[in-house]
Amino acid sequence: MRIPVLSLGRILLVSIQEDLTDSDAMQFQSDLVERVAETEALGVAIDITALDVVDSYMARVINDTAYMVRLLGAEAVICGVQPFVAMTLIEMGRDLLGADCAFNLEQGLEILKGRIAKRGDTRFDEDEDA
């Protein structure tokens, strides 16, 4: 199962659904990182609202992906961590999700836009006008 990567201006959106096998997760990671490099995206929102169970492997994939995206020069926000996922991850061990989080996709996009503007990145504004 391939996860579609949607683009909204220069922001990329990905929504992870349930039942992602480990190889799907690796595929998702490389797809997204390649896509960010290719399109020189300014921000990535990773939506995990649909994930009920996030084990340490999945948490690692999500976390690593967010850091990889940042290394490339884009901002990353994880959206929609479910309350029971948050409880389980903290119970299992801190630092499982170290990236920035938002309640939902809408807030995630706001955070991304704010951060891109703060970075003094004018490319985003130019795109909006165009």
Place this chain on the structure above:
Amino acid sequence: MMQHQNVPQPMPPERPADPIPSWPPSVASVCVRVETEPDIAAACREIRWLAERMGFARSPAYYLATAASELATNLLIHAGGGWLRAASVAGRHPNEPPGIELVAEDAGPGIADLALALTEGYSTAGGLGCGLPGVERLMDVFAMDSRPGHGTRVRAIKWP
């Protein structure tokens, strides 16, 4: 035939009280063979359903499902497959509801140093090193035994 239509139907007899109480369930169990990656998600789902059927609150049900996912991933990565079972166990006291016991068993290479495997941040397969210690924290009772060359068995219990 027609004349029977107006004859009042006798009232159904009172249903006798169920001699077997609906709780606790006598035996509830799930057994999943973990051989491929989709089996991990299947095991995880089955165990969550079992917890929900047994009336677990949501947070222990999610803890169980996550622990099951960790154990199933370990079976696949470290031993190339194994069995994951979940079954109801009697509560700690006669008037307490039953818990769920998870058993992950494999015939893999085994673990030479159990204490090291339970150390935070130690991993042999490039993981985060928080799988087994994570399971230990998520569950209420945790026990692991292993014979190098013969396999590993992890047992853990969660109370509702």
